Amino acid sequence: MISQLSWKVGGQQGEGIESTGEIFSIALNRLGYYLYGYRHFSSRIKGGHTNNKIRVSTTQVRSIADDLDILVAFDQETIDFNFHELRQGGIVIADAKFNPTIPDESRATLYAVPFTDIATELGTALMKNMVAVGASSAVLGLDISVYEGVVQEIFGRKGEQVVAKNMEAIRAGAQFMREQLGDNIQLMQLDKADGKKRMFMIGNDAIALGALAGGARFMAAYPITPASEIMEYLIKKLPQFGGTVIQTEDEIAACTMAIGANYAGVRTLTASAGPGLSLMMEAIGLAGITETPIVIVDTQRGGPSTGLPTKQEQSDLMAMIYGTHGEIPKVVMAPSTVQEAFYDMVEAFNIAEEYQCPVIVLTDLQLSLGKQTVEPLEYDKIEIRRGKLVTGELPEIPDKGCFKRYEVTEDGVSPRVLPGMKNGIHHVTGVEHDETGRPSEVAANRIAQMDKRLRKLKHIQFPTPVHKHVKHEEADLLIVGFNSTRGAIEEAMERLERDGIKVNHAHVRLIHPFPTEEMLPLVQSAKKVVVVENNATGQLANILKMNVGHAEKVFNVLKYDGNPFLPHEVYTKCKELF
Structure with missing residues (x-):
């Protein structure tokens, strides 16, 4: 019995590699194992090598494993590309259809399992990934019944016959593999997990859920890897809470639309990756000088330009701090786990409103798309803070006067009103302005307003910096x-x-x-x-x-x-x- 192992499935993009890993890992999660998954995929919609590496443990894990215990291969390229990761004594479970070979038989044992043939006999070759799941389960000593709930949830809408056939494919794969293992049946059997219920989610889902819990009710965004899942999650969930998502024509529109919604009083976010953030920079400067709250998620990926759109990188730091022309106050946060991503999103909205400035939540592809075990979230910890947003009646202002929306204050934060409030009329402009928002190029005013805005950074309170x-x-x-x-x-x-x-x-x-x-x-x-x-x-x-x-x-x-x-x-x- 072992307490930890690393499993990887690989093949051509579009032939069910992701769903194979998903079904395998969800079942293990429900048994109480801790998991950490990472997908390697190309920027093509279909074709090109892809793999999903999942670490399984009886204790918390937060990174990909150095080596590999089990490699499930749907083609020879998967073996050629990933064999070097296998530890001494590892296992390769490959589809017999392509006559698999391994480069070093002294390092690992090859088991050729007819994934495609078994699936075809059961009705369709598409179920070969279910056969592979069954074969993997036999190696780990897992009871096939653990997959029943998972398969029902994934395929139930297609009918009970489809559910039954997929379960049959899993059983057939497990039975074939048990016969192949023979006396080695306990070779890699896992220690029993604690059985506790935990979430298993990618960072993008945690970010989206955190935005929802933090009071966001509108998202404007344009799809881009690796940020799109945030928008996809909220498209499904926001309408249930009276909110909505708009897919804009580009990132410039997304950012400016988010600024407008925040100005109107709705907690709003946008999310993108490096190329999209480049397009947003002028608008972020607008949010800075108009002191409008906005939360922006940057899911870093390989750059520059299109670069490596589906690969890991952390090269946006300087751009996020210094990318805007001119000088504005902004906050850049960087969660390190999926759980932190949830809580940090809530805090991002609080800080954006308290200090009336852009807040950038910086993640990377590994955190955004990697899937981790997450302990139950504590929703009672969530606090909504709206800063100096005026909600009561405003005193009358002198005839033809305006509300001092940009009043110079000691902490740099001015009182904020929502459009339409009686006695709250003021100017909003992207040029330098006085306390009421009227354009002003007076040197003393420029210094006072610039100092006021930058003073905010001295008072930022972040729970765990x-x-x-x-x-x-x-x-x-x-x-x-x-x-x-x-x-x-x-x-x-x-x-x-x-x-x-x-x-x-x-x-x-x-x-x-x-x-x-x-x-x-x-x-x-x-x-x-x-x-x-x-x-x-x-x-x-x-x-x-x-x-x-x-x-x-x-x-x-x-x-x-x-x-x-x-x-x-x-x-x-x-x-x-x-």
Whole structure:
């Protein structure tokens, strides 16, 4: 019996690879196992190699596994592309139809299972992925009955006969595999899970659910990988709460429409990826100077331009902080887990309204599309804060006067009213303006308004700006990261500790304004600092140096080939420093 393993299914895009992994993992989730899944897919709609790697454990996991225990292959390319990941003693379960071969029989055992033939005999070759699920379950020692509820939910709308046939395919695959395993039937059987109910969701779903729980009732967006699932989720859910989603003609329209809705008092978001955020930059500047709340999600992917639209990267940091022309206050947040993505979205709407500025929630493809086990969410923790939004009666203003919407205040935040409020009339313009919103180019006014807006950043309150894993008052090494690198860093940290290296870990969750007070003592108390990030220029490391200093002890661990970090990669690079 084993407590953890890594399973991968691969084949051509469009032949059911995603659904194979989905059915397999949902069933394991319902048994109480912790899961972490990551899909490798091409930017084509159909064709090209794709795979889904799922880590299964009796304890919490937050990263892809270094190696692979079981590879399920629907074509030879899957074996050729992924065989190197298999650990010694691994298993390849391949469709016998393509006469599979493996490059090293001493490393792994090949089991040729007639996925297609079994499925065809049962009615249609399309069920070959169900045969593969059954074969995998036999290796893990799983009771086939665990799939009944999952198959019913997925195929029930097609009729009971379809449900029955798919279950029959799973049973047939399991039976064939048990016969093939023979005396090795307990080779990779999993320890029993705790049976507790937990959610299993991608980061984009958590972001969408967090927006809904945080009071958002409108989304304007244009589809783009890897952000589209946020819009797709809310298209289904928002109407149930009196809200709606509009698919705009482009990202410029999406951002400006979201600004208009927020100005009207509706909590509104938009979501995109790097290319879309580039188009939004002028509008984000408009939100900054008009002090209109807006929440924008940036799901980072490989760039520049179209770049690697379906691959992992973390190269938008500098653009999100400094991308707009001119200087405006903005907040850039970076959740590191699916659970944090949910709670951070709620907080993003609160901060946007409290400080009347753009808030960018920064994720990456691994976090946005990777699927993780999530503990039950605590909805009673949700708090809606609307800042200085005036809801009562306003005092009368002098004849021909206007409400001081941009009043200079000590904390930089002015009173805000909704359109149509009696005595709340004011100007709104993208040019510099006075306290009532009237255009003004007076030097003293410009300084007063600019200082007022930027003062907001000094008062930003964020619950946990840095996730700290501090084990030592004085560390040999401090590892710093953001977004989805957290799991790989945590595992590397454990291995380095076993080697006798004292390691602390800081995961930055508030990118801007940078949490200097929290980071400075951690950097000062470490002999060396390693910043782990998926980009080529060390953007987070440069931000750290700008805000904290100690550049002489900061080292980069960079990866920008489109793939996420594996724990051993972080471990190896850190170990090289000692």
